[in-house]
Amino acid sequence: MTPGIRPLVAGNWKMNGTSSALAELAAIAEGFSGGPEANVDALICVPATLLSRASNTLGSGMVKAGGQDCHAKESGAHTGDVSSEMLKDAGAAYVIVGHSERRTDHAETDDVVRSKAVAAWRAGLVAIICFGETEAERRAGKTLEVLSRQIAGSIPNDATAENTIVAYEPVWAIGSGLTPSVADVAEAHAHIRSELKKVMAGQAAKTRILYGGSVKPANAKELMAVENVDGALVGGASLKASDFLGIAEAYRTL
Numbered sequence: 001m002t003p004g005i006r007p008l009v010a011g012n013w014k015m016n017g018t019s020s021a022l023a024e025l026a027a028i029a030e031g032f033s034g035g036p037e038a039n040v041d042a043l044i045c046v047p048a049t050l051l052s053r054a055s056n057t058l059g060s061g062m063v064k065a066g067g068q069d070c071h072a073k074e075s076g077a078h079t080g081d082v083s084s085e086m087l088k089d090a091g092a093a094y095v096i097v098g099h100s101e102r103r104t105d106h107a108e109t110d111d112v113v114r115s116k117a118v119a120a121w122r123a124g125l126v127a128i129i130c131f132g133e134t135e136a137e138r139r140a141g142k143t144l145e146v147l148s149r150q151i152a153g154s155i156p157n158d159a160t161a162e163n164t165i166v167a168y169e170p171v172w173a174i175g176s177g178l179t180p181s182v183a184d185v186a187e188a189h190a191h192i193r194s195e196l197k198k199v200m201a202g203q204a205a206k207t208r209i210l211y212g213g214s215v216k217p218a219n220a221k222e223l224m225a226v227e228n229v230d231g232a233l234v235g236g237a238s239l240k241a242s243d244f245l246g247i248a249e250a251y252r253t254l
């Protein structure tokens with residue numbers, strides 16, 4: 001946690017969910033209101049195919065809807081792609097850019113990620129910019145060096161605490177059930193805060209830094225209590241309302 005920063009628990013459904021999953025989303029919205037909403041913001045980033053209906057399901061409540069990726073351009077001959085303007089039109093308030101699965105599966109570079117963040121702002125969306133080291137990079141002792149490079153390359157200079165959230169996701173912790181130690185998370189997040197100052201100057205102190213990678217109700221309190229951890233980016237556990245709400249509930253006693 002960072003004094004003065006309201007945390008965010010963001011779900012990323014990845015390539016999961018059809019119409020039947022909207023009931024789970026409704027359960028998240030219901031469980032969040034009147035409980036965790038006092039202490040934390042919430043967001044679910046759904047597949048683009050569900051965005052419009054997800055947005056209708058969530059209505060004007062405290063849980064927001066987001067996209068998982070956007071193209072850098074507003075429109076054009078880009079078969080299969082979705083622009084930030086389309087996400088906004090479908091009800092998104094946020095969009096994830098630079099998730100490691102995009103960086104790996106679609107060979108997205110820091111330059112591409114940076115242009116997608118700018119595209120997100122162009123449409124009035126908050127960009128959630130992701131980065132994190134691979135297992136090989138961690139074993140080689142290069143974690144902080146990799147984070148510095150990705151932050152310098154992926155975050156546009158005019159990022160602000162209002163239009164940008166960053167998410168540290170060690171690639172080896174995603175979907176694996178493994179998490180870094182509390183000391184390692186603290187070291188990485190402190191380093192991220194200090195590197196953010198180089199690109200965001202005074203905005204860095206107010207910017208939310210999420211941790212992602214095997215966050216569950218059982219480990220949420222320990223991870224969310226770490227200094228400079230201002231929320232979570234949750235994959236698998238966001239697919240089940242009780243698990244997602246269990247993570248948000250951790251803030252009740254922090």
Ligand SMILES: O=C[C@H](O)COP(=O)(O)O
Pocket residue numbers: 012099169173174175176177212213214215233234235236237
């Ligand atoms: O975007 C979410 C992350 O990749 C974390 O996924 P996970 O919670 O399933 O490990």
